[in-house]
Amino acid sequence: MKPRIPNGFWALAILVLWGLGVVALLDRTPYGLDEATARAVLVLWSASDHVAAPVVTLSVPDFRALFLLPAGILFSGSLIAAKLATLLYLVAAVLLLFLRRRAQGDTETPLLASGLLLLSPLAINAIDRIAVGPYLLVTFLAGAWADESYRTHRLRFGGFFFAQLLFSIAAITLHPAGLAYPLVLLWSWVRNPPPEPQAPGVIPGRERTHVLIGLVVAMLLGLALAWGWPLQHWFANPVRGLGADIFAFPRENLSMGAMPWLLGVLVAAALGVVVFGMRRSLREDRFAATLVLAAGIGLLTGDSTFSLVAFVLILYWGFPQLLRVHLGHAQGLASGFASQRGMAFAALLVLSTAFLVIDRGHYSNERLGLQTLSPHDQLISALSDAVQAEQAKREKERRPGVMTAIDRAKASVKVASQWPGRTMIACGCSTLPLPPTPRDLRTFAANLHGLDYVIFDPRTPQNRPLSQDFAMLGGANSTTVALQEGGVVLRLVAAHAPRAPTPASPAPAKAPTSSASAPASTEAAAKSPAGSATGSAAVPSSKK
Numbered sequence: 149m150k151p152r153i154p155n156g157f158w159a160l161a162i163l164v165l166w167g168l169g170v171v172a173l174l175d176r177t178p179y180g181l182d183e184a185t186a187r188a189v190l191v192l193w194s195a196s197d198h199v200a201a202p203v204v205t206l207s208v209p210d211f212r213a214l215f216l217l218p219a220g221i222l223f224s225g226s227l228i229a230a231k232l233a234t235l236l237y238l239v240a241a242v243l244l245l246f247l248r249r250r251a252q253g254d255t256e257t258p259l260l261a262s263g264l265l266l267l268s269p270l271a272i273n274a275i276d277r278i279a280v281g282p283y284l285l286v287t288f289l290a291g292a293w294a295d296e297s298y299r300t301h302r303l304r305f306g307g308f309f310f311a312q313l314l315f316s317i318a319a320i321t322l323h324p325a326g327l328a329y330p331l332v333l334l335w336s337w338v339r340n341p342p343p344e345p346q347a348p349g350v351i352p353g354r355e356r357t358h359v360l361i362g363l364v365v366a367m368l369l370g371l372a373l374a375w376g377w378p379l380q381h382w383f384a385n386p387v388r389g390l391g392a393d394i395f396a397f398p399r400e401n402l403s404m405g406a407m408p409w410l411l412g413v414l415v416a417a418a419l420g421v422v423v424f425g426m427r428r429s430l431r432e433d434r435f436a437a438t439l440v441l442a443a444g445i446g447l448l449t450g451d452s453t454f455s456l457v458a459f460v461l462i463l464y465w466g467f468p469q470l471l472r473v474h475l476g477h478a479q480g481l482a483s484g485f486a487s488q489r490g491m492a493f494a495a496l497l498v499l500s501t502a503f504l505v506i507d508r509g510h511y512s513n514e515r516l517g518l519q520t521l522s523p524h525d526q527l528i529s530a531l532s533d534a535v536q537a538e539q540a541k542r543e544k545e546r547r548p549g550v551m552t553a554i555d556r557a558k559a560s561v562k563v564a565s566q567w568p569g570r571t572m573i574a575c576g577c578s579t580l581p582l583p584p585t586p587r588d589l590r591t592f593a594a595n596l597h598g599l600d601y602v603i604f605d606p607r608t609p610q611n612r613p614l615s616q617d618f619a620m621l622g623g624a625n626s627t628t629v630a631l632q633e634g635g636v637v638l639r640l641v642a643a644h645a646p647r648a649p650t651p652a653s654p655a656p657a658k659a660p661t662s663s664a665s666a667p668a669s670t671e672a673a674a675k676s677p678a679g680s681a682t683g684s685a686a687v688p689s690s691k692k
Contacts, residue, residue: 186569192220211318241285261463269396281456291315292435313366320370328441384450387412393455422466523634530630532575566604585613605635
């Protein structure tokens with residue numbers, strides 16, 4: 149008698165093969181990350197290596213730093229490890245979605261939806277860029293489990309109560325769409341709270357009041373940690389973004405034609421039909437309501453996180469609706485497979501074929517080194533090349549002998565960047581945010597003391613004062629290393645802070661008898677600004 153294969157063996161084997169295939173598609177370069185991801189990874193690495201964390205200069209990261217903590221401790225400094233951890237979180241989200249939909253009575257479509265989600269370029273790009281989407285899905289799923297467990301066990305101030313608050317904070321820090329989870333919980337406890345538990349609580353009062361107060365406090369704390377999501381891009385076109393993200397069109401070059409628009413309109417129409425079809429079940433299914441509200445909030449951002457949430461809704465809730473569409477005898481078909489499953493099978497065939505073709509093209513480009521970098525990544529790559537050349541030059545000029553940590557810090561290249569996290573990962577150099585732009589050029593020149601390179605996008609509205617200040621300093625203080633579509637890289641000429649020009653003060657009116665001494669005093673005043681500017685620039689350096 150042959151031994152029986154355990155249940156789930158083939159599913160696990162297919163997941164392993166899929167994971168190996170995704171690893172072959174991952175980008176090995178330090179590019180393709182957004183600034184929030186780079187800062188979370190840097191804080192994680194600094195904590196793992198027991199060095200000073202860049203929280204003061206780079207602000208508090210989102211909860212991805214905690215999600216990636218095992219990868220940071222075991223493989224500090226490895227982006228591949230962080231991407232593999234994201235792969236595991238995405239697999240966990242897909243498995244939980246599959247089990248959840250099966251438990252709700254849908255036994256046919258969750259497997260198809262899970263397969264399409266794993267094959268989609270949207271999921272693979274989310275892994276490659278360590279995007280927020282997989283972590284937000286895991287947070288929503290874990291939060292739904294904590295909510296249901298708390299309502300089932302009826303234990304006041306138990307672990308599930310505080311788990312809901314923690315997941316609320318985590319979801320809010322990850323993305324603005326994370327507000328959907330605590331808002332749905334608040335609405336459910338206002339409109340349909342469970343009966344009060346029989347056992348008295350430690351704190352007097354109604355359980356409903358305690359939960360509402362706790363959720364409000366958690367929301368306020370999450371909003372304080374997110375601090376307005378300063379790195380979040382707002383008001384991107386959600387329709388065009390849907391077509392670009394799901395079918396792997398580069399967002400940086402969406403002027404390539406009408407195809408992203410056409411596909412985005414089709415996906416947006418499908419999303420609208422799905423949400424309309426599930427409207428009756430939203431009151432009972434709080435997890436589905438969370439996803440719908442998250443998609444609604446995501447319309448304000450139009451980024452890949454919104455696209456992932458919308459695609460999950462279409463796959464896991466749209467396929468069951470598609471199975472209920474029967475072609476019937478009106479189209480001349482018998483009541484067989486083509487009539488009952490024809491639409492769903494056609495959608496499955498078209499999507500899976502398109503996704504496999506896109507993934508194959510991605511793999512070919514990866515092997516041939518034909519990856520297309522965004523304009524900002526191209527600019528950071530040019531800076532990285534310049535920094536490496538500068539470091540090699542300084543190594544040749546370095547005198548033999550033992551260097552202390554202070555000597556190495558002084559000899560290292562220092563950069564001020566609009567994207568300090570991405571720049572630090574790409575070039576491996578000391579990176580600070582852009583200096584402030586005061587009205588006084590002396591103060592601005594002093595702020596540049598000790599910097600070697602400055603990289604920024606002058607077309608960004610908040611960088612226009614910085615561009616004007618550099619223009620007023622003049623070309624004698626900096627040279628242009630790279631001027632590209634993504635911005636500019638400036639090399640500060642002097643090793644010390646650039647000298648701000650100071651207009652010579654007019655000579656005071658004096659009696660005719662002392663007019664002979666006026667030229668001499670004017671020459672002395674003309675010579676003095678150099679020394680005064682140097683002195684003013686030396687004050688901040690001594691403080692540093």
